[in-house]
Amino acid sequence: MADDDDIEFEITPAEKGLDVAALVAGFTPVVGSAISGVLSGMSQQRKLNRVAGILHELEQNLSGFKSEVMEDYVKTEDFEELLEQALRRGADERSAEMRALYRNFLTQAIKYPGDKYDEQLAILRVLEQLNSSHMQILSALEQPPSPGAQRKMMGSPRQTLQERTSLSDEELKNAVGRLNDLRITNLGSLMVMMTGAGAEDLRHNITPFGHNVLKYFRNQ
Numbered sequence: 001m002a003d004d005d006d007i008e009f010e011i012t013p014a015e016k017g018l019d020v021a022a023l024v025a026g027f028t029p030v031v032g033s034a035i036s037g038v039l040s041g042m043s044q045q046r047k048l049n050r051v052a053g054i055l056h057e058l059e060q061n062l063s064g065f066k067s068e069v070m071e072d073y074v075k076t077e078d079f080e081e082l083l084e085q086a087l088r089r090g091a092d093e094r095s096a097e098m099r100a101l102y103r104n105f106l107t108q109a110i111k112y113p114g115d116k117y118d119e120q121l122a123i124l125r126v127l128e129q130l131n132s133s134h135m136q137i138l139s140a141l142e143q144p145p146s147p148g149a150q151r152k153m154m155g156s157p158r159q160t161l162q163e164r165t166s167l168s169d170e171e172l173k174n175a176v177g178r179l180n181d182l183r184i185t186n187l188g189s190l191m192v193m194m195t196g197a198g199a200e201d202l203r204h205n206i207t208p209f210g211h212n213v214l215k216y217f218r219n220q
Contacts, residue, residue: 047091140164152196
């Protein structure tokens with residue numbers, strides 16, 4: 001699969017020191033200091049390029065945002081560990097779509113601190129195991145029933161998910177199975193027949209842990 005890194009963030013080894021400083025220039029001093037410590041350990045141009053893209057977008061998400069709680073949180077060892085874990089995973093991720101989730105994760109962690117470190121680390125570990133198919137299904141599960149759902153006589157979760165995603169039967173089955181294994185969803189048989197409205201309202205199949213995962217993946 002081709003790497004979809006954004007060329008505008010390309011960084012040559014000779015320019016690395018200067019560009020690391022440039023990447024953190026738009027952040028507050030405490031956030032920038034934490035980021036600099038992580039970037040200093042990265043030597044491969046391709047990986048640093050990916051992280052640059054994440055940080056440029058993170059800077060935009062945090063533009064104009066400041067709070068005492070945030071300032072205190074980003075000085076903690078817990079945040080330093082999460083930042084390093086997220087950026088290193090992002091550096092290894094070839095998909096721009098999935099790298100955006102690491103950016104969203106960091107945005108949420110910085111803007112709304114308070115969740116336990118172990119829970120946040122568990123979410124990062126789950127993210128590492130997800131792909132585009134999983135994200136399509138989660139997006140489909142979050143959708144409310146269509147206006148015409150009540151007029152449908154019968155339907156099934158499989159039919160609803162296929163209408164809302166681009167996945168084949170095999171892809172759908174495999175992806176749902178993986179989401180169930182990760183405790184993000186609790187979907188049973190995809191083939192069970194039910195009312196049209198019931199088949200279209202699948203939001204209850206996202207577990208409490210799944211909702212916590214999704215909270216971190218939203219760009220807010």
